[in-house]
Amino acid sequence: MAKGKVKKKTAKPRFSKSSLTLSPKNKVLLGSFLFLFGLALLMAFVSFLFTWQADQSTLSQLGNREVETQNLLSKFGAGISNFFIYEGFGLPAFAIAVLTMITGIYFFFNLNKKALQRFWFWGILVMIWLSVFLGFFASSSSLLGGTIGFEMNDYLQDYLGFTGTLLLLTFLMIVYLVVRLKITPEKIFTSFRKTKNAVTDDFKAAASVSEEIKRSKEETSEEDEEPELIKEPVPLKPETPTVTPEKVIIRSEENPDDVEMEVETAVEEEVEDNLSKKLVEDYGEFDPTLELKNYQFPTLELLKDYNANGGGITIDQEELEENKNRIVDTLKNYKIDIAQIKATVGPTVTLYEIIPEAGIRISKIKSLEDDIALSLSALGIRIIAPIPGKGTIGIEVPNKKSSIVSMRSVIASPKFQHAEMELPMALGKTISNETFVVDLAKMPHLLMAGATGQGKSVGLNAILTSLLYSKHPAEVKFILVDPKKVELTLFNKIERHYLAKLPDTEEAIITDNTKVINTLNSLCIEMDNRYELLKEAMVRNIKEYNTKFKARKLNPENGHKFLPYIVLVVDEFADLIMTAGKEVETPIARLAQLARAIGIHLIIATQRPSVNVITGIIKANFPARIAFRVTSKIDSRTILDSQGADQLIGKGDMLFTQGNTLLRLQCAFVDTPEVDKITEFIGSQKAYPDAHHLPEYSGEESGTGLDIDVSERDKLFREAAEVIVMAQQGSASLLQRKLKLGYNRAGRIIDQLEAAGVVGPFEGSKARQVLIQDLESLNQLLNEE
Ligand SMILES: Nc1ncnc2c1ncn2[C@@H]1O[C@H](COP(=O)(O)OP(=O)(O)OP(=O)(O)O)[C@@H](O)[C@H]1O
Incomplete structure (x- = not known):
């Protein structure tokens, strides 16, 4: 009857961002191994050139220790060189040694792998080509093209003849020059012209000194134009190297303005397009994480496994049976018959789903809430009638023995590990014990309320921990506002990795309410700046913008930069509103309304979910809300627009809504020592020189405009x-x-x-x-x- 399956944790812990990539340590090891192996091959090959004849007779006895070989790398060198050079590709086989060394260098310095793939692809092709080509000269030395080169050459000659083979090889060489080296007749022509121009320039520079006086007399009208031409293209040179001649002709015309504009647009586009493609080809896509490329994500070991000995949730069959009987009996007392009942056991609460007999009114069951609670003698009973999307009525009954949902279990879950989200947050587990992960970027802001001691701070820590486990310091920045002064102090350790602050402030975590106003206004400026950048880049949101930036289509010299997400966390919003009122509310509302597209997200928590704290304007802009236990139905209504939060049992028991249905969750538990370990782990690694700087905001001196006159x-x-x-x-x-x-x-x-x-x-x-x-x-x- 009960869905008593306890899911075993099968997910593998994630130690780095992607499970497929090697850790930096392993890359260094593999890199150095490959480099040295390539070097060994190179030495063996070179030595083989001098010793191959002497060693050839020993090849069949490589297993015999008595037999001596002359190769620098002894039997290994003689064997492998014979395999690659004599039996393989001949002299071009040196490419294999060189490519192995290059691969080692790429791994060692963690360089772009795409370029490496291209090296191998073209390297192997060139090697085969050369080997076949050298096959022509096999009669002079059998080492030149190796057995493969000779055989392939021989094969081609049988079918195409000598001339045909030569023509085929010539064509393949042209393919290589055009596709790989991008050498076209046009380019050759242009570079030839450039050299010619440079020579003319030099000549003119020298001549102008001695002939200054005679110039007006001696120079022809053609020469008159030329010095002008040389002066004009100078500022244009870096942008338009290939089309300079066109410009020159146009500039010398009567009406330069119109024509010049036309040409510049065309040229700029072409150059930028080519430039971005070329840049990506040469350096790969822009990698925002490069500055801290050895950054290691926190490991799972830093988190405590609360269920290590118990292994997930415990199901007490007796308790289930007892509760079921009580529910059935109570309802029977009121003449409500049940057709079917099903239980789903969660970490803190068990959901009993009832299908009543036909003809029973739902409102009747709902009105019995208190009676059922009494008969079960349990707090925190919530009746959901009907469960949205199902034709059943739900009764949530707290378990006698609740189990902690450890942060470790949710972080290790495949749902979180494979979440394709911008800002994944593992909030906890649902009533059916499934890990619940949501994307903050989609929310796009979160309001959190709950009476004191019900798990708000733990909830905030769980959210921050999720982001720390999934995002590189280059990708997300936090602004932490902590009027209680003690809740978020631990995050000070990651100031230079993950925090953002105003340029002239010392502390990154804001505990002073007056500073909050400046920070919020500065965030508004950042928002406006980002919108400006998006407009210039002609994209609609931060994701598209960053993709374009990574593809090197946006020029950093024009102010473009990779934009990290910014998450503003306010631990006690009531305090802020009480002291600063409108001054805080206005920028918060503005950010909440507009900031979603440009990657600024707000998470606001409050103990006092009263209407003067969570005002209409704030509520309207925070569709996603989390309610921990609150003390009254009114508070529950203020935060969730419905009751229910007053019936929770506390300790991380929470209701989550994203605008429509309410979902009961058990928040993941992360304790202060765990947060301490994580921040310590991150904080001890190489960091940026300073916290991320927000734009400067010079607030009005006293907050309000003064009539000084x-x-x-x-x-x-x-x-x-x-x-x-x-x-x-x-x-x-x-x-x-x-x-x-x-x-x-x-x-x-x-x-x-x-x-x-x-x-x-x-x-x-x-x-x-x-x-x-x-x-x-x-x-x-x-x-x-
Ligand atoms: N998800 C959870 N699982 C288990 N226990 C929890 C959970 N969340 C909170 N608790 C328990 O509740 C206690 C209080 O939690 P927390 O400090 O987060 O409350 P709070 O709402 O932030 O209170 P305050 O507003 O006074 O700071 C914790 O020390 C912990 O023992």
Whole structure:
């Protein structure tokens, strides 16, 4: 009855980004082995040229230790050289030794493998070609083309004759020159012309010194044009080397403007296109991870295996049977008969799916929620009637003994390992014990709420850990806002790898609320900048942009660069909204509305999911939400738009929605020591020189625009100043009460008082400090102005 299959963890741990690629250590080992092996081949081959005749008789007795060979690499050298040179390709077999050495170098320095493949492909072809070609001269030395070259040559001659074979080989050589070396008659012609021009230039430069005076007389009109031509193309040279002559002709015409524009467009496109193709051919695609190419992803060993001895979830048959009977009995008491019941055991909760007999109203079962909870004497019972997409009614009952979902198990799961997502987050496991992975890039922002102690911080750590296990430091950057000051401090260790900050700040993790405002505004600037780059690159989103950049189609000299994803994490949003209000809400809303296309994603957590914290505008822009246990139905509604979060059992039990259905999940558990180990592991590796810099944002001095102009002061300015000084309390509400003003006017006067130096700057929820002690000092100050 129960779906008691506990999935065994079969996934192999991932130690590097792709399981197919070698680790940097192994690459060095393989690289050095191949290089030295190639070198050995080379030495054996060279030695073979001098010793082959002497060694030939010993070849049949290579197994005999008594027999001596003269090759530098003894029996191995004589055997392998004989195989490749005499019996193989003759002298061109040297290519094999050289290619092996080059392969070693490529592995050792971790260079682009595509270029290596091309080396081998063309290297082998050239070797065969040469071998067949040298077959013509086999009569002078049997070593030249080897047995293969000789036989192939002989075969071709039988069918094509000497001339036919020669013509075929000539054609193949032309193929090589054109396809591989890209030598065309046009190119030869252009380079010839260039050399000619260079010679003319040199000649002219020398001649111009001595003939300066005579020039006007002696030079013909043709020569007059030429010095101009030489001056003109100079700035154009690097861009358009192959079409310079065309330009020259056009520039010397009467109306240069129109024609010049036409030509430049055409030339630029061609060059850029060729350039990107050539660059990709020469250097391979741009690799953003190159700067930290030896970076190692954290290993699975850093995470604790909580179920090591228990092995996944435990199924208590007795408990299942007992719960089933109670549910059936309770429903029977209310005359509800059940046609079928099925249980799905999850890590913390078991879902009993009921199909009631025909004719039973769903609302009737739903109204019995409390009665069923009572009869099962369990907290956290949730009734889903009906389960969306299924024709059943679900009753979720917490297990007596819940099992921890370890971060290790979700990270090791194939779902996460093979997730083809931009920003994969392994949140935990579903009720049917399946790993649940979502893409933050698709969400595109996440709102997280839950009463204190229900698992929010663990949830945030799980998300950050997922990203650390899947993304290279070049691909994602975090901005961490931690008003509680202690939750995210561990991530300080990876500042230079993964964090982003304002250029002039010391701490990358933001704990000060006033700094948050600057950072948010700076992020807005970054957003605008990125949109500008996307517009110039004519792409719609960051993914397309980065693909284009990797293909070397965007010129870094025009400000283009590889754009990492930016994830902003705010651990306690309520605190921010309370102290900074609109100043925080506005940029957050702006980012939430617009930032999805350019790779800035927000994750916002709060303890207090009340409507003044999660305002309508915030809610509208955060379709993806996570609710841990909250204390009231109202809170649950605020965060999820439906109840349910108040019935959770805490400790990482959560509901997740992406706009439609609610999904109950058990959040993966990652403890502080584990995070410590991961950050330590990353932090101890080579890093960038500094954290990723956000654009500079010079905030207005006191946050609001001040009416510094004395003449624009409010009529009640002086009176207000007296009220404030007498009460020694710098608050707008005091002015509202005493002077019977509206909030806006009182606020404006406070700003003017700040500009005049009567009160201090805005300090969040606290009243401003009054800087003037008594009326006498106030009078003195104002009269001096
Ligand atoms: N996924 C989980 N699995 C098991 N236990 C958990 C899980 N998440 C949290 N807990 C337990 O709950 C405790 C509190 O979690 P956490 O610190 O994340 O709460 P919080 O909501 O961030 O609280 P606060 O808002 O006060 O910081 C943890 O120390 C842990 O014992």
